[in-house]
Amino acid sequence: MVIDLSELLSLKDKVKTVEIPLEMENFSTKLGSYKVTDKKPMVFKFTGLGNKKVNMEAEFSVTLLMPCDRCLEDVKQEISVSTSKEINLGDTDVTQRDVLDEMTYLEGMSFDAEKFAYGEILMNLPMKILCSEDCKGICNRCGTNLNHGDCGCDTTEIDPRMAKAMEVFKSFKEV
Ligand SMILES: [Zn+2]
Ligand SMILES: [Zn+2]
Structure with a gap:
């Protein structure tokens, strides 16, 4: 789902809060595809900072079924994301934006919540998955x-x- 940020472009201190569901049913990476068993809606709070800058606060969580590193049985892994970033809507240099991976969720004034969520989950994936410490x-x-x-x-x-x-x-x- 895409959120239009244009109304925040020039309005300093204008706040826009959006709650939208996460659409993904599976989370796929080069390493595998993991089923999403539970998810909480994404809550975004955008605050206009003036000068085409917007501060974004985001919160959501998702539970993935991932195989245990030792026994390969599926384990539920909850990934909670709570982050804030400053977005510069005045940055129209698209080529520059494409280089910066994290900016691909932003196209013009459109903020792609699903793409953003994908990137955040990817960064927060656990390095080690064990069904129990003594597996x-x-x-x-x-x-x-x-x-x-x-x-x-x-x-x-x-x-x-x-x-x-x-x-x-x-x-x-x-x-
Ligand atoms: Zn045996
Ligand atoms: Zn195990």
């Missing part, structure tokens, strides 16, 4: 989720041809 992960041999019980595999003795591959596998999984 046991999955068995290197059979793939059983060890949180659900022991699979009975003998993990002490590893085929030397597999050992190398296992190390690589581990370095990816045991973050």
